[in-house]
Amino acid sequence: MKIATLNINSVNARLAPFLAWLDDIKPDIVLLEEIKTEYNGFPFFEISAAGYEAKVLGQKGYNGVAVLSKIPVNVLHENLPNFEDTQARYLEVQAGDVVISSVYMPNGNPTGSEKFEYKLKFMDAFNEHAEKLLKQYDKVIFGGDFNVILSADDVYDETLFKDNALCAEGARRRLTALKYLGFYDVYKTLHAKENGYTYWDYGPTAFVNDFGMRIDFFFASASMIQTLKSCVVDKDLRKIEKPSDHTALVAEFEI
């Protein structure tokens, strides 16, 4: 099973190159974040023609998550079941005995604001739900944009972001707690020494100089990660004309 996750920063603004990429990589499951459309604006026809069924939790203008699949999936949760939310940031499906979620955690800037409080509350609810899932299922995997820079190794210059919500101690502590619950950082399991950046600011110098951040992740339960074959950052989507500021993370499992 090949699973990809991508913060696409508007699915409609990048549909053609995204479809070409799908045809090239052929993942079984694709998790999308920031589709930036409500359900009715989602390009179901084109995605279906490419061979994928789409489950969509949309929102007008902002946010929005989706799960595309070549294999049958059924939706378990739209939004976290334990968190009242007006924003579309979580979509959980089941494919066979695997539970897979697309996650778009809040940015939370500026620190100290209501947005920051919302970020921490979302992360608390997420961890609580993650813990419950582990008790119910063996194979669980989360993928998406977690909007947390876990350590100095995960950003080109940490000093520039010391007051940023992505580096905030409360955010780091919560994402680290997810690891202690038993969720493995899939990319780092195989690539401890590579930076694994998945995001580069728009602007002419960031991508060419690799001034990036690692803020997109897969987190997998133990029995899921035992089947891990590979995990790569696919930079091709960051090289297209009019790219998203994020690129895709692709993981393969022997399932």
Added chain:
DNA sequence: ATGGCCATGCACCATGGA
């Protein structure tokens, strides 16, 4: 020496992203 983007929406600026 500084700053450099981009998508959306009742839309030619404001907001959000990170």
